[in-house]
Structure formats: C-alpha cells, structure tokens
Amino acid sequence: MHDAAFVNANLATMREGAPPIKDGIVAVTSNRISWVGPRGEWKDKARDEHDVRGGWITPGLIDCHTHLVYAGNRAHEFELRLKGATYEEIARAGGGILSTVRATRQATEDDLLLVSQKRLARWREEGATVIEVKSGYGLDRDTELRMLRAARRLSGLSVKTTFLGAHALPEEYKGRAEDYIDLVCDEVLPAAAKEKLVDAVDAFCERIAFTPEQTRRVFTKARALGLPVKLHADQLSDLGGGALAADHRALSADHLEHASEASISAMKKAGTVAVLLPGAFYFLREKQLPPIEALRRHGVPIALATDHNPGTSPLSSPLLVLNMACTLFRLTPEEALAGMTRNAARALGLQATHGTLEAGKQADLAVWDIGTPAELAYAVGANPCIKVSSSAFS
Numbered sequence: 001m002h003d004a005a006f007v008n009a010n011l012a013t014m015r016e017g018a019p020p021i022k023d024g025i026v027a028v029t030s031n032r033i034s035w036v037g038p039r040g041e042w043k044d045k046a047r048d049e050h051d052v053r054g055g056w057i058t059p060g061l062i063d064c065h066t067h068l069v070y071a072g073n074r075a076h077e078f079e080l081r082l083k084g085a086t087y088e089e090i091a092r093a094g095g096g097i098l099s100t101v102r103a104t105r106q107a108t109e110d111d112l113l114l115v116s117q118k119r120l121a122r123w124r125e126e127g128a129t130v131i132e133v134k135s136g137y138g139l140d141r142d143t144e145l146r147m148l149r150a151a152r153r154l155s156g157l158s159v160k161t162t163f164l165g166a167h168a169l170p171e172e173y174k175g176r177a178e179d180y181i182d183l184v185c186d187e188v189l190p191a192a193a194k195e196k197l198v199d200a201v202d203a204f205c206e207r208i209a210f211t212p213e214q215t216r217r218v219f220t221k222a223r224a225l226g227l228p229v230k231l232h233a234d235q236l237s238d239l240g241g242g243a244l245a246a247d248h249r250a251l252s253a254d255h256l257e258h259a260s261e262a263s264i265s266a267m268k269k270a271g272t273v274a275v276l277l278p279g280a281f282y283f284l285r286e287k288q289l290p291p292i293e294a295l296r297r298h299g300v301p302i303a304l305a306t307d308h309n310p311g312t313s314p315l316s317s318p319l320l321v322l323n324m325a326c327t328l329f330r331l332t333p334e335e336a337l338a339g340m341t342r343n344a345a346r347a348l349g350l351q352a353t354h355g356t357l358e359a360g361k362q363a364d365l366a367v368w369d370i371g372t373p374a375e376l377a378y379a380v381g382a383n384p385c386i387k388v389s390s391s392a393f394s
C-alpha cells in the first residue's frame, strides 16, 4: 500500500533518453517515490489519490546556483547605469558588490533569514523543490557564518549551502589578496565546516576577483576538509577556469562564456557539470555566448540556474531561466528542462536522490497545467504550476 498516488497524469520523468509517459501514475510512500509508470501497469493501491486531470508531472525544479541570502538591493545602481554611469564610476562611489557586503555585514541572522525567506516564495510557486545558496557577501568570518546559518534555516525548499568566501576582496584587504586567501583557508572555511554549514566550496576565478593560483589554494583546503568544490569560471575572460575546476573534480563549473575547448574536454573527463546562467548574460547585456555546441559535442551535462544576486542577476524565476536558455542560448526546451532537473541535481551531487522521477528517489514533484513539457520553456512570465510535493515539507 502506497501513501499516495498521482493519477491521470502525464510524466516527464527526465530520465536520460526516456520518453514521456502518457496517462501515468506516480506513487509516493514515506517521502520517496515508490512507483512510476503507465496506468495500465499499475496493480497496487494507495491510501490517497490525487487526480492531476491530464496535467504533467516533472521532478521538482532545482536551482543549483544562487546568492539568495543578502541584505539591501542595487536598484539605485541599475538607475545610475541607465543614466550613463559606468561600472567603474559606480564602484568608485562605493557601489557594486562591496555595497552589498556593507549592507549584509550590518544585518542580523534573523534579518537575513526574513528577507531571504520572502524571496524564496517565488521559487516555491514555480515548482522548485531544491535551491543552492552561496555565502560571499560577508567576506569576514562572522558574516560569512551568519549568511550560511540563515541559509540553513530557510524552509519550504531543500537547501544546499555553498561557501563562497573567495567571492571578492573586501575593502580592508585592498592590495593584500594573498592575506585574504589565508584568512579564508585558515580561519573562515574551517570554522564554517566545523559548524557543518558547508555542503560545497566555490570561488570566483576572474581577473576582477581571484587568480587560478589563489583559487587552487581554496580548493586544496576544501578537499582537505572533505568538501566538494564548484567554480565561477570563465565568465568575463578565459583563465582556464573550466580546466581548473576539472582538475579538482569539481561538481560544476559555472558561467563558462569564455571557456576553451580544452577546458570543456577536461570537464567531460572529470564529470564536471557546466552550469549556464542566462539571467546574468541578459542583465549584463553580454555578447559572448557560452560554448553550447562544444558542450554538446563533448557530452558535458548542461545545468541552468538563476544566479539570483542583487548585482548582476536579480532574477527570481526558475521558469524564466528555461525560457532565457532557449531564446538566448538556443537550448531546446528538453535540454532546458534537463538543465533544471537531472543535470542540476548532478551539479549539486544529488543525482542519486533528486532530478528524475524514479522509484527510490525523494518525492519532489511539480504538477503543471500544460499540454506539453515544452510549454514550460515557451511561455514568458506565465506560471502553470498547480501543485508542488516536496520532501522538504516533512
């Protein structure tokens, strides 16, 4: 006897190569999927029955790259830029990422939890069941820990936390990047790991952030602590970030607009997922497309995420990510949906438990009022999600 069965449903299981199941059933028991298949093969019983009325069920969407926890916003800079101010002028006037750092340092853990929980509602409404949340607006020990504690307290979605102490150089370390990396490796990361606040470690490897050598130091420390790594790689220039990530068997390399063929080949060998972030590409009006064809040719799994953050991607809509990935990056709707389910799960190391509709996995389901799964990527600004079932509710 199963706890519940979703009947009269079409199923996009998102298992690699598996066709959709028309008129299918998904059964759930103790927060796990206990049966998936066509109605004709169903011989069991369930205590509760949910009639989906011909709608579609997909795995709950997974947003594998966000900076959801921060204080304040940067709408004022958005206005200034539209009046002609350059990024440098804004930064010199105290704006940019460091303005978010100042606001976040002044916020209490409860303040951060309150604003972030409010932001998170949008993901729930649009069928998401898992979200990754990075630190990186504290850039000091106490604030980084506070951000991660606030992220751990978020409810309604399963949350994976990523330590991003090497996000930017804080003002008080200007000209002393090596000293700051010492602080990250010797003090902040170990403290966060000791408090069990860290599921993965990320860094921003870029000319305007940290060098490949500094990134390597952070990754070496992460691995010594037994933590998997991810990387903001090759967004603005090719520093070989994709290859560096692959070298450290990273779960994912993210952005990748300028990634070389050599990096992509190394990522394939290492099993590193490519996470593409069309929201940042759109908001920054970037021109350099990520190397989609090369990723396809090498068979690197492509995941998608909002990259929600106050500066370069104030995007709170997983569904809009699907549309942007198709319109801006020319992904197919099927690739886009795989990017926020199966491949996003891999980018978080959750492929054994999340990302597809399969017996034994977590019962994270989204039910949609659509005629075909492609409609999820096709519609702009619509939200056909009618129900979410998530193991995070238990």
Ligand SMILES: [Zn+2]
Pocket: 065, 066, 067, 232, 307, 309
């Ligand atoms: Zn990011």
